[in-house]
Amino acid sequence: MPETPLRPLGVQVIEDLVRDCWIRASVPDGRRPDRNLPVIVLLGRHGSGKTSVLRYLSHRASTAPQAGHDFAAGTLRPYEVAARLAFRLSLTAKGLHFPRLIHGLVAVDPDLVLDVNSPDHARWQLEKRMREARRRSAGVLPDALAEGVGLLNDLGILPVPGAGLMAALLFKGLGPRLLNAVSRSGLEWYGTGGSQAPLDALVALNERSRSEDQADVDQVDRLLCEAFLADLRAAYRRHGRDRNCLVLLDNIDHGGGTRFLSLLLEVRESLTRREGAGCDPLLTVATASTARAVPGPFDPGPAGLRIREAYQASYGDWRFGIPQYRADTSWWWYAVQLPDLTSGQVSRLAEEIAPRLPEATPLVHRLTYGHPWSVLRMQQAAARMIDRPDADVRLRGILDSGPLANGSADAAPRATLRQEALRYLLQGMEAEQLAGLVTCAASRDMESAVNSPLLADSSARLRGTLLEETAQRLWLVPPLTEDAGTRGGRGSRYLPTTGRGAHPQLVRDSPVLQPWLWLLLLRELADRPADGPYPDWHTAHQRLHSWHAAREGHLLTAYYHRLALGRVEEVVRRLETSLHALPTEAWLYELYAITAAPMRQPVDLAVTASYRADLLARELAPEAFRDHRALALLVTSLWLAVDPRNRLPSSRPELNFTISASFQDLAWHTDANSAVLRSEAARYEVHPA
Known part of the structure; x- marks a missing residue:
């Protein structure tokens, strides 16, 4: 018996969203059973637990019609995916049959070659193959059926039979009377609304299925996906159910997943217009690791997609975002980003x-x-x-x-x-893109990285696509607060950005690399040789410094790159001047904005972080250490505190004492607002548990 999956942490709101869409009717809110259903796409970076969420949702819905498929297992045509989903749904729901799809699958069986020169003979061949499928379903398939049950539990990771055998599997379990009724209704559907008789329509479908013309390929996929949804609609009309069919699709950014869902939505709208009824009973929850897998709805940001945070997700939120005038099917998609752990x-x-x-x-x-x-x-x-x-x-x-x-002393490192x-995090990224992203780690934000000469040595294609590629991989986040809260002290977002206490040149509010990825990329940048094919640490920061220094309003970022280059003396000189010229709150903003710069070698295991702060101040800013020792120590301590590894032990980071003492010293010996400086010192006195 498979192990019961635990609920992944932080997905309660997503679970509530899926359940709300899954339930067809509820007396209190008077919802329509055939109301519109979104295609919920759970977006998450590699390693965010997407598959675990699907497995948990599958377990929660185990008593109702459900099916799953993993598109990373290989590329299938849309009709092949529909057939596999239909098979799994037929196993989990009594009375859920797919007669229209079955007849289509018989017709497109690759082993069935009809005599197109003799219509009568072709019809006879087709009827014979249908009878064979019904016979096969009655006897020799216990192993295939057992395999199918296993596939259901595995979310479709393993291969399944071809079209002919799949049709026989879908027939399995029907009694003779029901089999005849199902067969008749499925066949008659192909003659509805057309000039051809049903068998002639299926003969034509067989001919198209063997064509290499893309229009014929698309027509086969569309017709069989339409048969799949038509069967679902008919089944729910015959037998009312209190739950929609739940389909769980993993990794739709692989193996044609987006193509399948896009086609299904086009068919959904076509059937709705034709039949005049509401939405089909298919609730789809999919996952992807890139926003590129979702065709819409669109957003002006670099990812190009409106993505909802998990705490915002609800059926009502999706409904609220539906445009009044719908130009395409993008409004059906509802992209929700999986949350990180608290x-x-x-x-x-x-x-x-x-x-x-x-x-x-x-x-x-x-x-x-x-x-x-x-x-x-x-x-x-x-x-x-x-x-x-x-x-x-x-x-x-x-x-x-x-x-x-690994137990072997001779094993390769x-x-x-x-x-x-x-x-792992950047799997699938092209080598050129990865090299460009490492270079961009030198920049405070990604927009500056691609707008500046930082990537001047790279191809025009890379410069034009890297920002979008990074955003679509979900690695861009809003800029973090730069204050005591990010350096091991208490408080966050308390420095004013408006009014008298605000800094006259605020740092631009542009998306930045997620801090964990940023840190990893910085280590790669730090290891680059000066004579290598890509900009090394010094070259990258020097290019950015020159670019920002030449622009109005970029003063703080220019000094940020000076500090990254180790020019501590110039940074302390600037901060000593501005301490007397700016309101003290604005000066604190400047201090934290500049000292947020990365350090090429942030950790030295041979010495403590506090001792290293003293060494850096003495070596990189000897004049400042002599004349403005407290300020020099404050700069190097805050600079080291950017890296969380320097904020140990966790119960009371040792750098906190040096930072607090430096603020206290400034409060006593400068003409700045001493109350503000003492308050800042107090933020580092007791580290929160």
Whole structure:
């Protein structure tokens, strides 16, 4: 018996959305059983748990008609997918039959070659094949049926029989009387609304099925998908049900998944217009790792698609977004992004792995930002370190730790955790795109990366598509707050952006790389040689600095890149001047905006983070360290605190004391607003649990 799947963390709202669409009628709200149903697409980056959500939904709907298919298993034509779904639905729902589709599948069987020169003979051949299908369904298929049940449980990962055998499988289980009635109704459908008799229409379908002309291929797919939906509509008219058919489609960005759903929606609208009834009873929940898999509805952002956060998702929200004038079928699609794990959810997972592992939760969550696959890999690595006396030192080097020991001293070295993660997260990305994305990690935001000369050495194709490609892979997020809340202190989004206390040159509010991916890409950039084919760390940041320095309103980002280049002396000099010229709240905004810059080698396991802050200030800004020691230490400490690995131990990060003391020193010895500086110092005095 298969193991009962656990509910994935954070998907309660998605489960409620699916259940609301799944239920056909409810007395309290008076909903119509045949109301319109969205195609729900759960979008998630690689490793976000998409398949786990589908498995859980399948388990929750196990008592009602449901079917699944994984498009990553291989490319199938739309009618082949429809046939497999019909087979699985017929296994899970008593009285759910597909006579129209069955006759079409018999007609398109690749082994059936009809004599098109003799219409009478062709009809006789077709009728004979239909009788054979009915006979086959009565006897020799227990193994195929058992295989089909297994496929249902596997969401369609394995191959299934061809068209002829599939038709026989769909006949299976019908008694003689019902078989004759079903056969008659399925055959007559092909003569409805046309000038041809049903058998002649099926003979013509057979001829098209052997054609290589794309128009004929499309016509076969369309007609059989139409037969699939027509069968569903007829079955629900005959026997009222309280649940819609639930179809779970994994990885529609592979194997023709989007093509299948797009065709199904076109057929849905055609049948609705023709029959004058409401929507068919098919609720589809699909998954994809790229927004490119969803044809609409559209949004002006770089992903080109309106994507709802999980907490926003509901049937009412989808209905509200339907346009008054519908130019195409894009309004049926409802894209919902799967949520990342919260800090509390990361702790819950840690408790299941090792007793003390929840102590590493702040580090794991701040590094991965809750990406499920990365959280699990990080927790597995942390579990090997957490009970050691030097746990904090080992945790600071966690990204460069190797895999679990494989028992062979002579085994070839394997990828480090960060290398494994980057390869997994960006799987399927072209080499040129990956190299360009590594270069773009130097930029504060992706728009600046593609608009500046940063990618001047790259092809025009890369410069024109990289932003869109990254957005469609769901790796662009709104910019993070840059204040004490991001450096191990308390507080978040408290610095003013309007009014007297606001900085006169705010940083542009443009999408940025998700912090976990950004950190991994930065390590790749840091390892590039100066004489390599792509810009190294110094070249990339120098190009960006020059570009921003020449633009009005880009002052803070220009200094951001100066700091990334190690020009601490110039940064401290600028901050010392602006401390006396700006309102203190605005100065804090400037301080955090500049010190958010990445460091080429952010972690040194040989020394503590606080000691390294002192070393950096002495080595990179000797004059500032002599004349403005507190400010120089504050800059290097905040710069180091950008990386979560420097904020250990989690219960009281050691850098917090240096940062707090530096703010206190500035409060005593400058003419800035000392109350604001003391308040900022207090944010670092007690680290939240």
